[in-house]
Amino acid sequence: MSNPILQVSGLTMDFGGIRALNKLDLDVHAGEIVALIGPNGAGKTTFFNCVTGIYTPTAGDVLMTRPGDKKPISLKGLKPNYVTQKGLARTFQNIRLFSKMTVLENVMIGRHCRTKAFILGAVLRNASTRREEQQIAEMSYSLLEKVKLADLANELAENLSYGAQRRLEIARALATEPHLLLLDEPAAGMNPQETQALIELIREISSDGQAILLIEHDMKLVMALSDRIYVMDYGKKIAEGNPEQIRTNPEVIKAYLGEDVDA
Amino acid sequence: MFSLKTLRTGVLISLWFVFLTFPLMVIKVDPLERIIQWRWKNALLVGIGTFLIYLVVQYLNYRKEHQPPAKVEDTKDQVSFIHKFIADPIQRKLLFGGLLVIAAIFPFVVSTYQTNIMITALMYVVLGLGLNIVVGMAGLLDLGFVAFYAVGAYSYALLNHHFGLGFWEVLPIGGGLAAIAGILLGFPVLRLRGDYLAIVTLGFGEIIRLVLENWSEFSKGPSGISNISRPGFLGMELSLEGSILYMYYIMIAFMIFTIFVVNRLQDSRLGRAWIALREDEIACQAMGIDKQKTKLAAFSLGAFWAGLMGVIFAAKTTFINPASFTFLESAIILSIVVLGGMGSIVGVIIGALVLILLPEYLRALSEYRMLAFGAILVAMMIFRPQGMIATVRRTYRFQKK
Incomplete structure (x- = not known):
């Protein structure tokens, strides 16, 4: 089997005396949908922030193997924009x-790291700059079609409904052509219809071979989509497996529902 | 219409204003006669005036509240008249053509003195547009803009003095040096945001001025550098009138060039990144935008324009000293941007013309200039925080084929 796209090993993050992440291991392989779940405060978002470079982890390593690469590259300590450039x-x-x-412009911003016109290009507006700009717009528009926001392309982002804003965020992230897409609670605050639409959208994105790692509280979404699930509590991994295994895992039930007093 | 309570507040406000303006309006010291005049009539006038203005404002508010709500306002209605006017390509061409003709014949219609004032005003237009890149587009509050202006001016003065380099040779050098100064300053400070950035840039502006003032071997200190040569026209020496005329056309060309560049920057990948950076830095970085590089680009571009204007300033006045580069200059340029409308090119142009030309023609009131300046800024912030001509950002329109 080839190297996983994302391989996190022994990731640890301390905030002062508090250990938010404790030696966490996690892999995501090509084409997979992996979910990371856990009670509030378990450290899921901290994990995302460490992987994407917003925080620098205290210990451990984040390795990424892009398709075609022989050796994995380390993302640890890179600035967020470089992490995105590498494909996350x-x-x-x-x-x-x-x-x-x-x-539309929101999605176009996502194309920033894949294009290169700078001051001179902007001022001269030569043929290659115009072509690049056209390509940015076209690709952004087709992404909007994918998340079904194309008819709102010229609307201000703040005027969108909540669910539409969530979809726009996904489109913007996809515009960077990631090898791995990280979704932080994509269904938070959505009503059941919107969640259902989101499940279909994520399935569609995944069917193009896009690897996805998501954090989510909505169990319906997690169970419907995930190939594998990691469960965290107090910064530690407490379980790992496919949806069926996680559903029946006593550790997970304990973390979510608390310990049975009579037991 | 006016309740007892509003009237009472009005009286209190008037008294407060009388108190505030007391030292300025009432007390007059006559140093020759060694007496103090108490001009109580002024206090009375200030009080009554304030009270009347208060009543008018109250009345307008009252009218606004009791009017039947207007029909749902189209957002188009909030767009200022000028922007609506130039949105139409034919009208735009007519307007620009007309302005160009007026600009071209202007120096032949008015006196040399007027032309000279206009050159100054145009310089501030370009300075304002340069600062607009930094403040209006990228959202970085820069209070030390004049430092880069000084770098440009001193580059020309020193290179001309020591090596005899001409205006056109130094112009790009001055701009380049200012841009480098911008990058050097930018590297350490651009991780700061908002107020902190403002304070550091303010400090940097003062440092440059103090260095120029005290490093006499380098800059000749407070006595400045004189006899800087004016720009020559194809190697010819021009008369004073001739060179003013020449300067005027150089400035017109520069302004058009600047508008062109700023306009293009606004609609580019870089311009988009600036706007995004202004809105949310973390999201921007997560989308792969290099924060440092993008901010430095804005900073050095702004500095570049300040440097160019510095060279022109030195060539125009033929004498510079550190007193021309005080914080007040930075404040005036910033006021131009804020007053005209942040991010709006038309706004900045009008702001510069108003702020620079008005004081020239109201010399009689020059005593009260700073007072009026402050009052206008306060009033603007309350009544029209978006500036005289609010910016209308052209959004990217995509037509599906």
Whole structure:
């Protein structure tokens, strides 16, 4: 079997005296949907922040093997923009869109790290810059079609409904052409219909061979989508397996429901 | 319409204003006669005036509240008149053509003195547009902009003084040196945000001025550098009037060039990144935008323009000393941007013309210039925080084929 796209080993993050992540191991292989679940405060978002370079982990390593690469590259300690450039894109738990920009422009920002026109290109606006700009717009538009926001392309992002904003974040992340897409609670605050639509969207994205790692509380979504599930509590991994194994794992039930007093 | 309570507040506000303006309006010291004049009539006038203005404002508020709500306002209505006007390509061409003609014949219609003032105003237009890249587009509050202006001016003055280099040779050098200064300053400080960045840039501006003032061997200190040569026209020496005229056209060309560049930057990949960076830095980085590089680009571009204007300033006045590069200059340029409308090119141009030309023509009131300046800024922040001409960002319109 080839190297996993993302291989996290012994990841540890301390905030002062608090150990938010404790020697966490996690792999994501090509084409997989992997879910990371756990009670509130378990350290899931901290894990995302460590992997994407917003925090620098205290110990451990984050390795990434891109398709075609022989050796894995380490993402540890890289700045967030370089992590994205290497092929890891994320969405945010609390939506972070550019609210005063249009829907299309939001996605176009995602193309930034794959294009290169700079000051001279902007001023001269030569043929290659114009072509690049056209390509950015076309690709962004087709991504909007994919997440069914194409008819709102010229609307300001802040005017979108909540579910649409979540979908826009996914489109923006996809615009960076990631090898691995990280979704931080994509279904938070959605109603059942929106969640159902989201499940279908994620399936569709995954069917293109996109590897996805997601954090989610909505068990319906997690169980419907995931190939494998990791369960965290207090910064530690407590279980790992396919949905069926996780559903019946006593450790997981204990973490979520608390210990039975009579037992 | 006016309740007793609003009237009472009005009286209190008037009294407060009388108190605030007391030292300025009432007390007058006559140093020759060694007496103090108490001009109580002024206090009365200030009080009554304030009260009347208060009543008018209250009345307008009252009208606004009791008017039947207007029909759902189209967002188009909030777009300022000028932007609506130039949105139409034919009208835009007409307007620009007209302005160009006026600009071209302007120096032949008015006196040399007027032309000279206009050159100054145009310089501030370009400075404002340069700072607009930093403040308006990238959202980095820079209070030390004048430092880069000084770098440009001193590059020309020193290179001309020591090596006899001409205006056109130094122009790119001055701009380049200022841009390098921008990058050097930018590296350590651009991780700061908002107020902190403002304070550091303010400090940097003062450092440059103090160095120029005290490093006499290098910059000749407070006595400045004189006899800087004016730009020559194809190797010819021009008369004073001729060179002012020449300067004027150089400035017009520069302004058009600047507008062109700023306009293009606004609609580019880089311009988009600046706007995104202004809105959410973390999301921006997560989308692969290099924060450092993008901010430095804005900073050095702004500095570049300040440097160019510095060279022109030195060539225009033929004499510079550190007193021309005080914090007040930075404040004026920043006011131009804020007053005109952050991010709006038309706004900045009008802001510069108003702020620079108005004081020139109201020389009689020059005593109260700073007072009026402060009052206008406060009033703007309350009544029209988006500036005189609010920016209308052109969003990317995509037509599906």
